[in-house]
Amino acid sequence: MEGTSMSYGAVLAVRGVVKAFSAARVVMERSPHSVLAGEGATTFAVRNGIEAAETLTDDAKQQFEDWRRQHLEEEGSDHRGESHDTVGVICLDHDGNLCAGTSTSGWKFKHPGRVGDAPVVGSGLYCDSSVGAAVATGDGEEILRTCLSFAVVEFMRGGDSPQLACKKGIARLEETVKRSAAGRSVEEVNRMHDRLTVAVMAMNPKGDIGAASTLGPRNVHRGRPSFPLAIWRKGDPVRVVEETEIP
Numbered sequence: 001m002e003g004t005s006m007s008y009g010a011v012l013a014v015r016g017v018v019k020a021f022s023a024a025r026v027v028m029e030r031s032p033h034s035v036l037a038g039e040g041a042t043t044f045a046v047r048n049g050i051e052a053a054e055t056l057t058d059d060a061k062q063q064f065e066d067w068r069r070q071h072l073e074e075e076g077s078d079h080r081g082e083s084h085d086t087v088g089v090i091c092l093d094h095d096g097n098l099c100a101g102t103s104t105s106g107w108k109f110k111h112p113g114r115v116g117d118a119p120v121v122g123s124g125l126y127c128d129s130s131v132g133a134a135v136a137t138g139d140g141e142e143i144l145r146t147c148l149s150f151a152v153v154e155f156m157r158g159g160d161s162p163q164l165a166c167k168k169g170i171a172r173l174e175e176t177v178k179r180s181a182a183g184r185s186v187e188e189v190n191r192m193h194d195r196l197t198v199a200v201m202a203m204n205p206k207g208d209i210g211a212a213s214t215l216g217p218r219n220v221h222r223g224r225p226s227f228p229l230a231i232w233r234k235g236d237p238v239r240v241v242e243e244t245e246i247p
Contacts, residue, residue: 001028003098003127008034010119011041018053020103021087024119026050035119067109086118088125088135090203098205100127100135100149107140116140122150129205132156134166138198138214145180146173152202162202162210163246169200170212195219199227199243207233211243 001008009028012035017023023045027036036044046052086104102118102125117124117140124140126149127133134152136143143149148169155165177196199213213227227243 001100001121001125001127001133003100003129003133006128008121010035010121011045012037012115012119013113014038014041014045016042016052016055017045017050018055019050021101023050024101024103034121037115064109071109086124086137088137088201090127090133090135090201092203092205092207096129096205098127098129098133098203100125100133102135102137104137117143117148120144122147124149126150126153128153128157132162132165132202132204134169134200134202136198136200139196142173142177142196142198146176148173148198148200152200156202156204162204162208163212164210166200166202166210166212166243170198170214173198174214197221201227201229201243209246211246213243 007028009024009026009031011017011020011023011027014020014023014037023041026045026048027033027041030048031044042052086102088100088102090098090100092098104116104118106116106118107114117136123136123144123146125133125135132153134149136148146169151172152162152165152169155168156162160168174196196214196219199211199215201209201211203209209229209231211227211229215221215224215226217225219225224242228240229243230238230240232238
């Protein structure tokens with residue numbers, strides 16, 4: 001998404017294309033549509049110069065075969081595992097133009113046809129160069145329900161810093177999860193919060209950044225109790241910091 005013209009392009013459920021970012025960009029720049037899905041997205045991308053390639057790796061295929069043998073009788077179960085692999089990027093150029101992009105393979109062993117938050121404007125990403133940009137990662141269904149990235153940008157529009165906006169966005173999401181848990185036992189609600197994995201990061205036109213997540217000492221993801229992000233400014237080396245290090 002390009003934040004000055006508010007142009008947006010996305011590909012959903014696309015196969016045979018490794019560079020999903022590039023495929024989404026050609027949709028934004030060369031198609032009258034904002035979103036293409038499935039075979040149509042692949043065809044359009046390849047016709048516009050995006051390289052076609054097999055995206056199923058031997059390792060991923062073996063994981064699927066192992067899972068299918070173990071869970072053949074458990075259709076519909078939650079098998080997300082340690083599968084979040086979303087890439088979220090926010091860029092600011094010297095003229096003050098912001099852009100944002102996200103890419104993911106999504107929920108591990110998901111039902112065919114499932115689409116998460118990553119390609120959905122307002123949920124996985126949102127960008128307005130006059131205000132700021134945000135990208136999200138984690139449990140897509142929760143991000144979709146709360147339009148998390150749009151909410152964070154709107155908090156910045158109201159005057160909040162990127163860091164405060166991210167914290168407010170996560171707080172709103174957690175409150176939504178609580179409301180959806182009405183009627184469930186305390187034990188079940190606690191389990192929901194312990195495994196809730198959502199993070200969001202943001203940047204404003206001045207280059208100030210923010211990040212927040214649902215992680216904590218009781219809710220770690222891949223061994224981390226907080227969300228890491230990489231920061232690069234022209235002329236400086238890349239820095240990897242935790243959300244808790246951002247003032």
